[in-house]
Amino acid sequence: MKFRIWTLAAVVSALLAACGGSDPVPGTIAPEGAPTTKGTFTALVSFGDSLSDVGAYSPATSLTGNGAAPYFGGKFTNNSATSTVWVENLATSLGLAVTPAEVGFAGQSVKCPAAAISATLAGTCTGYGQGGSRVTDPNGIGKSGGALTVPMKTQIANHLNRFGSFKSTDLIVVFGGNNDAFVQFGIFTAAATKIQTDAATGKITADAASAAIFQAQIAAQEEMKKAALELAGYVKSEILAKGGKYVAVWNLPDSTLTPFGGTLPASVKPVLTGLVDNFNLWLADGLAGQPVKIVDANTQFKDVYNNPAKYGMTNNTVPACDATKIQAITQGAVTDGSSLFCNSTPGAPFNGIRAGADVNTWQFADGVHPTTGGHKLISTETVKVLKAFGWI
């Protein structure tokens, strides 16, 4: 009879197996079908935010104060003559040039200024990333202060307007969503602060406060999900469907692993990490089965944070730019130490570097943006990743 009961068990198991699997867990299906062969690249097309900004806001750092060159800043790094951001470094290593797609500040801007210098440079204006830009929302961080913050949706549309379509010789890098995380985190912390005040003054119970904070976190996560799925949607319908062949999409690094993150109370750090993780989850879900490659900046960034020496970094917690110096240089206009206004040229009157800082071995220029060394790190790792893809 033992035999019979096990036969029954086998039949039951077979029936269960036949009843079909459940839906796959969102975010667990990899992209599929991206090229595996070397590309012949004629342009590096970059969409994103401040990390990929190749100088969109230079006029804000005009030495003459009227928006005209020369500029003492303009990129979210330490802005010396040899200070380049990762997108520029990557272009150089491919034998290409990349210039800002749009340059301007405070309501005035020029599209493809390089074309005005030389017609041969007209094809290089493919650096669309701008400080403060979000995925879809045109009201990015710094917009009210004059920043353009053209969202990635419009950045892509602008490229299509200018060039008609993507080419199989474009290397397309998409790295954005950080500002959506910062905006949602800001909304969350404002809500949480108010809730905690209500709890402290006895307006609501501690449990009600916890539940309300939880709801605020859910609301922020919902927005990150929306932004991530929108970005994945643009990649599909506006890049892949319009000729894009070599498309790499970065997921978000955890911004708590920055000098800015170091200033956050331990209680709210996991919320920001969660927003980033949620964005990455839904970005992966949105790109499931798509012919793109995802660059896992999140894992990379964590490794750098935990093992700075492995990457030649000696300091990853203190900004190399000095907020007090930048405040003085900008006559009090910039108080947050933004690296957009930071310059590391030795001896220059507009040098805003902290005493003792080294822009090659200190990873961060300000709270969240890399130094020259930090950007080099990103481009070096990117080259490795692109080689692993077989693209270069």
Next chain:
Amino acid sequence: MTIKAHILSVAAVSMLTCAAAQAQDNVFKLGAIRYTTNSSTSGIKGPGVPAGADAETGDATTVILVYERTLTPNLGIELVVGIPPRIKSRAIGSVAFLGDNVLSAKNVAPTLLMNYYFGDASSTIRPYVGVGLNYTKFASVKSSLAPKVEMSDSLGAAIQAGVNYAITKQYGLFASVARVDVKSDLVAVGSTVLTTSIDFKPVTYSLGAWYRF
């Protein structure tokens, strides 16, 4: 529910084809079952989930119907089906503030057991032990935290010990206690994706009447 019907028919067909020489009886049992859980989870994982977030499952009571085919005076094979009870889960740990009903599901849990009866067939009191298989499907899974929740089916061992009390040869009472292996992987999809594995570790207590024919 179609699965349950399949199992029933498979079990029924199997039993009908049992052609042992001994006199074979059919026994129906009807009773109440208290389903108590001693659950543990692998922890709730997902973006932004605070450390120490957890949940535990509650208890439920429902009605069971048992069909048993006695194969020999000492051996019987039984199929236990019940009206699926709704088992609720409450949040514990760092998310205890989320309350008592963060997740609920109806447990459709047919169990097939082989019983060994001690003593003589004519005894008034006959203790028995059983071993078998439980299949649990979680139906109409609901959560206040996510619009879409899926729980994987569970197939695991079941053991029981019980006693039959014969009032007459035809009918009597029974009581049993069982320990069942019920595990399920949960995926909740909402603004984010939460996952956990739940080990329900249920112990059930049954009490009821039987009728032999």
